[in-house]
């Protein structure tokens with residue numbers, strides 16, 4: 001299996017969801033962040049950005 | 055599931071039963087459940103060219119072994135193919151030609167909110183409206199327009215609008231709705247939850263009285279989902295006229311007092327979660343225009359360039375720079391690369407958003423505690439967080455606090471009469487006392503909850519001082535109307551502070567001349583931009599009123615056009631751009647985005663005509679509510695008290711420019727009422743008919 005992985009540097013992330021939008025439009029033909037194949041979740045109250053390593 | 059050549063693990067959707075076994079087994083949490091298709095899905099690195107890494111404005115996404123993947127991607131391009139679709143505009147026939155956002159808001163207000171309805175009456179409507187670009191990847195497309203009868207406007211509680219960013223609007227689109235109109239009044243406190251098709255009105259008993267931060271967390275907990283929530287704090291519940299509708303820790307529909315309207319309906323919050331799709335007619339072209347628009351903006355400072363609050367870094371502001379040590383990250387609204395929200399954590403105070411309007415207490419805090427002092431940091435940020443949590447409009451406080459200080463200095467109020475420690479403006483105690491009085495209507499300072507304009511009528515001798523800090527309609531200042539004729543005119547013809555959706559012009563003519571690179575614009579560059587937008591450089595000559603009336607009309611058409619789409623006027627690079635060599639922006643991104651999204655061809659002229667139509671519809675509503683030429687003006691103060699440069703608003707020139715403006719608009723110069731012919735030409739025959747009756751009664 002390949003070593004290729006998507007890594008999100010959470011410290012740089014501004015939580016704009018653009019990654020999920022471009023991913024969903026290119027894979028499903030529609031904008032839908034819930035169908036983006038990577039997860040970037042911002043917690044506006046703690047200031048944290050959470051992301052599972054893909 | 056299989057492993058393809060090149061090592062991509064792919065899921066075969068036609069075989070997947072959606073059992074989620076792989077999701078549970080994956081040690082990386084890399085597999086997701088697609089609620090639309092009912093199957094499991096995972097990142098396939100776009101079969102090579104990882105698009106998320108390419109589009110991330112922060113460069114936050116890296117692909118290990120990217121080059122190798124890229125090569126492989128070319129061998130298998132099918133994974134990148136972009137499918138077609140169509141944007142569902144779904145607003146129905148009467149909304150034709152108004153696009154969305156502010157256009158639909160104006161139409162609903164005209165059709166459904168007659169003049170006799172007061173802001174707090176059950177008959178008032180509270181409208182939340184997205185636009186045709188909301189939920190897409192268009193830059194700056196997160197905002198919604200909120201519209202209603204406004205309790206903050208003074209003396210007439212006119213219909214007006216406001217906007218709010220964050221992620222709520224896009225979430226509503228994903229849930230399958232373009233907008234939401236609230237009417238009537240609940241018997242007891244409730245909140246609305248919209249979870250895709252499931253729309254419910256729920257008891258808000260335990261939430262009433264809570265701040266906006268706790269309310270949002272509590273609702274997410276009750277619903278057991280990640281939701282986006284708009285809500286009011288105690289200020290809105292207590293029908294303060296300067297109450298906001300908030301989302302997240304600092305985004306608000308602020309300056310129109312709509313928090314009180316929501317409170318009058320006993321509506322604490324609207325929580326939304328949507329899992330559906332938003333489609334555009336021509337995805338390929340749409341992405342091309344988006345990429346171009348994005349190229350006119352600079353990446354955010356965390357990524358090295360500057361944007362959002364990034365410009366503040368380069369300002370020689372001795373008070374902003376030290377505070378940035380508390381800034382933990384920047385947050386952006388949905389699909390905006392600019393990230394204007396600086397997220398700060400101050401020990402002993404709390405965490406939340408720091409933005410320009412939240413600076414209302416900054417100077418007082420440092421004057422009182424000393425520059426660079428931690429007490430100053432704490433008092434300043436405590437006031438910011440508290441205003442956002444209680445749901446009090448920060449921007450009103452920008453003028454209210456100096457007004458209180460001046461009244462104190464003149465002996466018009468003292469600690470006892472107003473119930474505030476006036477000798478300690480700048481302390482945490484003063485901020486707390488002031489904000490609690492407003493939000494909870496506590497003590498003598500509770501009258502400030504009515505907003506400064508109405509409080510000034512009650513406090514003896516306060517009105518003259520009041521006028522020196524506000525411009526008109528109970529709305530306070532951005533840039534001095536005496537220094538900028540175009541600003542004075544924009545004020546004269548609007549229902550509220552016109553700067554809400556004209557930041558683009560303000561940046562071009564006022565702020566960017568003072569800003570450092572890359573945000574600065576040199577005079578020569580500004581003139582070239584003015585030539586392109588207004589066909590003349592007259593608008594930038596602030597020494598007189600020549601050409602300003604026509605320019606004001608053009609600005610208004612632009613502002614309504616992009617508030618119909620709905621784009622954020624703070625960053626949308628249609629006039630000036632921080633990333634082109636000559637700082638020239640490009641207004642054609644507006645019609646480019648709209649055409650690609652809808653599949654209907656719009657020219658820039660078409661779009662500006664829509665802007666004009668919307669502007670006239672708004673005017674018609676104001677006229678019906680009593681607005682005439684005589685009230686298209688500023689407070690007397692600005693005509694008679696010179697600025698430090700010795701300038702006043704010159705009455706004759708100002709009135710002359712108004713004549714020109716009404717002529718440009720096709721309105722009657724005597725009354726300021728749009729002529730029926732013009733309204734019919736603009737495709738508003740029903741409005742023309744109703745207004746002819748007003749002309750017989752010139753108010």
Ligand code: SF4
Nearest residue numbers: 070071072073074076
């Ligand atoms: S849900 Fe996951 S484990 Fe189950 S069939 Fe689909 S891909 Fe395989």
Ligand code: SF4
Nearest residue numbers: 023097099100104106
């Ligand atoms: S499939 Fe989605 S998450 Fe994976 S690389 Fe492509 S855009 Fe990024």
Ligand code: SF4
Nearest residue numbers: 013014016017019110
């Ligand atoms: S949300 Fe995605 S695109 Fe936006 S900064 Fe974070 S990783 Fe980049």
Ligand code: SF4
Nearest residue numbers: 219387390394622625
């Ligand atoms: S500039 Fe700020 S308010 Fe405007 S969309 Fe971007 S993040 Fe939101």
